[in-house]
Each structure stands twice: as C-alpha cells, then as structure tokens.
Amino acid sequence: MSGISAFDLARLQFAFTVGFHILFPTITIGLASFLVVLEAMWHIKRNSAYLQLYHFWSKIFAVNFAMGVVSGLVMAYEFGTNWSGFSRFAGGVTGPLLTYEVLTAFFLEAGFLGVMLFGWTKVGPGLHMFATTMVAIGTLISTTWILSSNSWMQTPQGYSIVDGRVVPTDWFAVIFNPSFPFRLVHMTLAAYLSTALFVGSAAAWHLLRGNSTPSVRKMFSMALWLLLFIAPLQMVVGDAHGLNTLEHQPAKIAAIEGHWQNDPNQTALPLIAFGIPDMKAEETKYAIQIPYLGSLILTHTLHGKIPGLKEFPPADRPNSTIIFFTFRIMVGLGVAMVLLGVGGLFFRWRGSLYDFKPFHFFALCMGPGGLIAVLAGWLTTEVGRQPWVVYGVLRTADAVSNHSALALASTLVMFVVIYFLAFGTGISFMLKMVARGPDEYGTERPTQAPGQIRRPARPLSATPDVIDPAPVREKTEA
Numbered sequence: 001m002s003g004i005s006a007f008d009l010a011r012l013q014f015a016f017t018v019g020f021h022i023l024f025p026t027i028t029i030g031l032a033s034f035l036v037v038l039e040a041m042w043h044i045k046r047n048s049a050y051l052q053l054y055h056f057w058s059k060i061f062a063v064n065f066a067m068g069v070v071s072g073l074v075m076a077y078e079f080g081t082n083w084s085g086f087s088r089f090a091g092g093v094t095g096p097l098l099t100y101e102v103l104t105a106f107f108l109e110a111g112f113l114g115v116m117l118f119g120w121t122k123v124g125p126g127l128h129m130f131a132t133t134m135v136a137i138g139t140l141i142s143t144t145w146i147l148s149s150n151s152w153m154q155t156p157q158g159y160s161i162v163d164g165r166v167v168p169t170d171w172f173a174v175i176f177n178p179s180f181p182f183r184l185v186h187m188t189l190a191a192y193l194s195t196a197l198f199v200g201s202a203a204a205w206h207l208l209r210g211n212s213t214p215s216v217r218k219m220f221s222m223a224l225w226l227l228l229f230i231a232p233l234q235m236v237v238g239d240a241h242g243l244n245t246l247e248h249q250p251a252k253i254a255a256i257e258g259h260w261q262n263d264p265n266q267t268a269l270p271l272i273a274f275g276i277p278d279m280k281a282e283e284t285k286y287a288i289q290i291p292y293l294g295s296l297i298l299t300h301t302l303h304g305k306i307p308g309l310k311e312f313p314p315a316d317r318p319n320s321t322i323i324f325f326t327f328r329i330m331v332g333l334g335v336a337m338v339l340l341g342v343g344g345l346f347f348r349w350r351g352s353l354y355d356f357k358p359f360h361f362f363a364l365c366m367g368p369g370g371l372i373a374v375l376a377g378w379l380t381t382e383v384g385r386q387p388w389v390v391y392g393v394l395r396t397a398d399a400v401s402n403h404s405a406l407a408l409a410s411t412l413v414m415f416v417v418i419y420f421l422a423f424g425t426g427i428s429f430m431l432k433m434v435a436r437g438p439d440e441y442g443t444e445r446p447t448q449a450p451g452q453i454r455r456p457a458r459p460l461s462a463t464p465d466v467i468d469p470a471p472v473r474e475k476t477e478a
C-alpha cells in the first residue's frame with residue numbers, strides 16, 4: 001500500500017467496517033417489522049402460510065441479527081483507536097446518543113428476542129405478539145438514535161465549544177437537528193425496500209424452480225405490494241431530503257450534480273445525466289445535459305440555480321468524482337424498484353403474477369438492489385460531507401489518531417480476511433436457508449398446546465427444524 005497515507009488508510013478501514021455492518025441492520029429493521037405483520041395476519045386469518053413464513057424468516061432474522069451485533073462492536077472501538085480526535089472533540093454529543101441507543105433499543109431488542117424466537121410454545125399468543133412487536137420497535141428506536149448522531153455530524157446545532165471540546169447546550173436541538181427527520185424516514189424506508197427486495201427475490205427463486213406453494217406465493221405478493229407503495233414514497237422523501245441538503249450542505253449538492261459554475265448565458269440549470277467530474281481540471285467531462293431539468297429537480301422552478309463547486313475553496317470541496325456516480329446508482333436502483341412494484345401490479349391484474357418467468361427473474365436479480373442502493377446512498381452522504389467529520393466544525397484530518405501507515409494497513413488486511421471468513425460464512429448459511437424455503441407442514445405435523453413440548457425417547461430427535469415450532473391447526477391452503 002505504498003503511497004497511501006495513514007489518514008487514507010484510517011478512512012478506508014472505517015468505510016470497510018461500516019459498509020459491512022450497515023447491511024445487517026438494514027435487513028434487521030425490515031425483517032422485524034415483517035415478522036410483526038406475519039404474526040398479526042396469522043392471528044387474524046389463521047392462514048397457515050403466514051405461520052410458515054413467520055418461522056422461516058425468524059430463523060433468518062436471528063442469524064442476521066447476530067451478525068449485525070458482532071459487526072457493530074468493531075466500530076465502537078474504532079472511534080477510540082483510529083479517531084481519537086473526533087472522540088475527544090465531539091464525544092460530549094455522540095457518546096450520550098450512542099449510550100441512549102444501547103440503554104433503550106438494544107436492551108429492548110435483547111430482552112424480548114428470546115421470547116420471540118423460543119417462546120411460541122411457552123407463552124400465550126398475546127405475550128408472544130407483544131414480544132415480536134417490541135423487537136421491531138427496538139430496531140426502529142436504534143435507528144432513531146444512530147441517525148440522530150450521524151445527522152448531528154452533518155448538520156450540527158445545539159452546542160458550544162469550550163476548551164476545544166463540544167458541550168451540548170440544547171439536547172432537543174442536538175437530537176432534532178435540521179437533517180434528522182429526513183434521514184430517519186429515508187433510512188427506514190430504505191430498510192423496508194431492501195427487505196422487500198430480499199423477500200421478493202427469495203420467493204422468485206422458488207417460483208423459478210417450480211416451488212409455487214401458498215407460502216412462497218404469499219411472500220412474493222406481500223413484497224411486491226410493499227414495493228408498489230414504498231418505492232414512490234421514497235422518491236418523494238428523497239426529494240425533500242435533497243432540498244434540505246441544498247440548504248445546509250450546498251457543496252455536497254454541487255458535487256453530486258457535477259456542477260462547477262453557473263453559466264451567465266443560461267437562464268436555467270440543466271441536469272447532467274452523465275459525465276465524468278474531474279477535480280483537478282474543475283469540470284465535468286463528456287457531460288450529457290438535459291435542459292431545465294436541473295432547475296426543476298433542485299429548486300422546483302424552471303429558472304432556479306444552485307452554487308457551483310468553484311464558489312467553494314478547493315479544500316472544502318467534496319470529491320465529485322465519487323458521489324456523482326454513487327448518487328446515480330442509488331437513483332437508478334430506485335427507479336428499478338418502482339418498475340418492479342408497478343410490474344407486480346400489472347401481472348397481478350393479468351392473473352400471471354406467479355407464472356411469468358421473466359418477471360420472476362427480474363425480481364431475483366433485484367434481490368441485492370436495496371442493499372446496493374443503501375451502500376451507494378451512504379457513500380454519497382459520507383463522502384459528500386468531506387472534508388469535514390463534523391460539518392463546518394471539525395475537519396476529518398484533525399479527527400484521526402496518530403498511527404503509522406503500516407499499523408493501519410496490517411489491521412485493514414486483518415479486518416478484510418476475518419470479515420470475509422466470519423461473515424461470509426454467516427451470509428452463506430443465511431442464503432442456504434433462503435434457498436431451502438419455508439417448510440410446508442400442513443396437518444401432518446403434530447399439534448401442541450401452548451407451553452407443551454413432546455419429548456421423544458432419543459434426545460437428539462428433539463432438535464426441531466424451526467427455531468420454535470408452533471402448532472398448525474388447519475390445512476395449508478392449496
């Protein structure tokens with residue numbers, strides 16, 4: 001890694017660990033809410049497909065949740081080891097926010113997770129439903145605190161600087177900083193979309209293999225309904241988030257758009273659909289422009305303009321070459337999600353939703369699309385904040401710890417090897433469970449009263465195929 005500074009390696013290491021970690025909470029948030037819906041529908045309709053799907057996805061949720069917890073621990077240590085300047089300067093704000101996340105969300109999730117996974121035959125149906133709901137609420141509370149902390153780094157307020165350290169003066173202003181509501185809704189919807197694509201692709205995989213059981217059809221249908229309504233809503237939220245970013249971080253928007261300066265001969269701002277921003281030449285090469293669309297999207301007027309990157313000092317400009325493309329990847333995948341949702345509605349209307357194989361293949365290919373969009377959006381947000389770690393207050397270069405490039409390079413290599421071995425194994429195991437599909441027990445499975453477990457004579461025969469088998473009291477629908 002000759003030629004790469006310790007500073008660059010510290011950033012790369014944190015980007016790798018955060019990028020790996022963010023995938024698991026994204027699915028955890030969506031699956032937790034999905035499990036609540038499945039259990040509620042089971043109690044309402046007594047349709048065995050919902051029960052089978054609940055047990056199927058609860059296993060996957062458990063594996064994903066465990067990987068999310070383990071991967072998240074590493075980042076807490078990195079704040080102190082690699083970014084001691086940031087911890088020293090902003091710990092008065094970020095420390096309590098992350099502590100609130102542990103005291104409220106994590107304890108809530110951990111407290112009810114055991115009941116949710118293992119308590120179906122040990123507690124009453126109402127208590128089990130309550131436990132599942134509390135786990136889902138816990139994931140949303142966790143999202144709230146984490147995004148409050150991150151949003152404060154993007155749009156800091158409610159503080160003063162005393163002796164070179166941030167001191168909170170208004171916790172309400174700190175938590176509900178200007179960008180927080182937009183980021184919270186945007187990320188929550190992104191988690192739901194990612195989960196819908198994951199669930200939908202799992203169903204599409206089985207439909208392509210001829211496994212068109214009621215539970216497979218049910219999860220395919222539910223995933224497409226969610227995409228149909230949430231994907232367009234996400235675009236509306238994203239637009240509002242963009243307007244908020246333009247107000248508080250105009251340099252980020254200019255870099256996203258590859259916009260360097262306003263042409264006095266143009267009355268409106270064109271949208272650069274494609275190009276290659278060159279930070280040294282201070283221009284976007286090979287630009288393909290659409291007249292007026294830039295003004296319409298960015299200012300909601302036909303003749304509005306935004307500041308160009310040249311209006312900001314070179315040292316304060318984000319890397320347009322990176323976020324120009326990551327933003328367009330995110331938007332492109334968002335459009336594909338809308339098309340998938342609308343396509344589901346069309347084939348549902350035609351009566352061929354479970355029969356048209358090319359559409360199933362499209363849904364299968366879109367499986368990782370939500371997570372890729374989340375990573376692209378995260379890169380756009382974080383790289384676009386540079387060169388600041390706390391926007392306009394603390395530069396990233398002043399936040400890094402004093403480590404050698406050799407130490408950071410060796411630990412980065414170690415992280416990469418361990419992560420791909422450990423989490424690669426976990427992800428492979430999770431995908432194998434997805435490929436197996438939900439078990440269709442029907443009425444052949446012995447029924448058990450709540451709190452009763454039949455014990456066979458051979459101990460090893462007691463190992464269940466599901467985390468916590470529940471009684472299925474009626475026939476599986478054909």
